[in-house]
Amino acid sequence: MLNPEILHALRNLPLSAKQAAEGFLAGQHLSRRRGVGMEFSQYRPYQPGDDLRRLDWRLAARSDRYYIRESEVDTSVTVHLLLDASASMNHQDDNGLRKLDYARLLLAALAYLAQNQGDAVGLTILHPKGLEHIPPRSDARQLPRLFHALESVAAAGSFPSTSTLAPLTARRQRALTICVSDLYEEEAEINSLLTRLRVASGEILLLHLLAHNELHFTYRGTVTFEDLETGQTLQLDADQQRKTYQEELQAWLRATAQEARRQGFDYHQLDSAEPLDRAMREFLRKRDSMSN
Structure with missing residues (x-):
């Protein structure tokens, strides 16, 4: 039940989150x-x-x-979920899922898991025109609030400006911040935000989400690519460019991981075609390190 295609096919985010989290918890021996x-x-x-x-x-x-x-x-932890809802998250994988669909399922499952652990959990959706922020709470009505916000989100535009993000980084509260993003940025704006959040809250779990088809470049023949945030297009022969693309992608991924870890983030790469369990395992590991 951790397969993202199966969970997405349910078309019921609360049920999908419950199935994913409880399926993951079955057989898990948490350190307490x-x-x-x-x-x-x-x-x-x-x-x-x-x-x-x-x-x-x-x-x-x-x-x-x-x-x-x-x-x-367990000692409770404040968990702050952060969703990049810029237009690049509309990228669709070969299985029909957008990055946004995977991120929605993942964050809903993490919210369910956090509440199951007795944590106060909140959510911030990053839009180009403003922030949709639900402050961390641990009451029984919090999960429906988070699920509704995640179900309603639409990815659009580019990553928010520094001035738009200012209210988010002004809050100082010890928390575990979990950011799900594809890290497509123009001038390191995502890295800058997470650096400021680390100063404000202390712990960052960065889940770098990429689609399976962009990780493995599964395209064939002549393909026209469009930048979802700028609208620019590029036509190329996928078979001829595959090796160069993969070399440049791996170089970028290595540099991205190194920079994230240099900044003190707990960085993990995710493939949108893979089950959700890795991200939930990293969440529990990071959470337990904070509560002990």
Whole structure:
């Protein structure tokens, strides 16, 4: 159930998020610290001063020994989801999914997963004309708010200007910021935003999303390409240009990853044809490192 094509075919984002997150959680053994929580972990012998409400009286009746029930708890984390909704996210893969479709599914699943962990989760959608911002909350009505915003989003235009983004970077709150973007930019504006957010909130998980057909250049014959943000077109023979394209793409990806990590971001590349589990695994790993 982590296949993006299957999840997209459901045409029901809340259901898709639930299926993806719960499918991923099945069999996962999360790293948690022991304490007074909701999930049982193990017994330990009673010691003077322990809370008697945590005694297992049934076990005591059977064994004449007193044991304390330990449980597993998590420290909650504020999770800030960030979606690049510029026009390049309308790029369509061979499976019919746009990058935006994949990003929508992924962020919905991460929101569901975050709430399942007891986190306050919020969302900012980056539009060229302004920010759509839902502040982090952990109440029962937050997921419907986030799902509605994700279902309604349309990718358009170019990445927002620095002045448009100013209110976002002015907020100072420790959080795990998760950005999903294809990182197509003119003058390092996305990198600049994430650098400022790292100063403001502390932790950045950057999920670099590319379509399978642009990663592997699956095109054949004469093809006309259009820049979705500028409208410029380019016609070329895909078979003749494949090697050069792939060499230049790999060079760009290496430079992008190196720069992101130099800035202190936790960088991971995603293929829109692959299941969602890698991104969710990285989220939990990063989240656990913040809560411990």
